[in-house]
Amino acid sequence: MTHMLQPEAEWRAHLAEGRFMIQRSQSTGGHVFYPRVAEPGTGAEDLEWVSASGAGTVHAVTVVRKKDPADSYNVVLVDLAEGPRLMSRVDGVPVDAVQIGMAVRASIIVEGDKPLLVFVPA
Structure with missing residues (x-):
């Protein structure tokens, strides 16, 4: 079982690696910041990390x-x-x-x- 980091911790881990990543909903295409578990407005929980x-x-x-x-x-x-x-x-x-x-x-x-x-x- 893979341990998933909390969204904010994952964002900070990307920064520590020198990468500016934000989340995007796979179903709506909407980009999200601040890191979270669901897209505001739609509630979509299919957020993935993408390069900003x-x-x-x-x-x-x-x-x-x-x-x-x-x-x-x-x-x-x-x-x-x-x-x-x-x-x-x-x-x-x-x-x-x-x-x-x-x-x-x-x-x-x-x-x-x-x-x-x-x-x-x-």
Whole structure:
């Protein structure tokens, strides 16, 4: 009997291997994020893991300002090309340079010895 990881643990395991994977319903073709056991709206439980393109567009952005400006960071909502929207941050540009509508691509980094999905300008 194969032990199945919980969806979130499986997603993190893929990240640790350097792969950005999202779930897709085999019956509806709908992509799903955050990892879960059934597709929202349809209840389809036939979710499979597929490679995400990594392409996205910034839907919303805010900047978390710290006392030391060097510690400030952005928080973004990114619409993936596959449809789902997720929260992350955009690296590689000044925090104030991130704009709504900006094209971004996924990047997996290691922060505090854990893999983390961030985005960079496309």
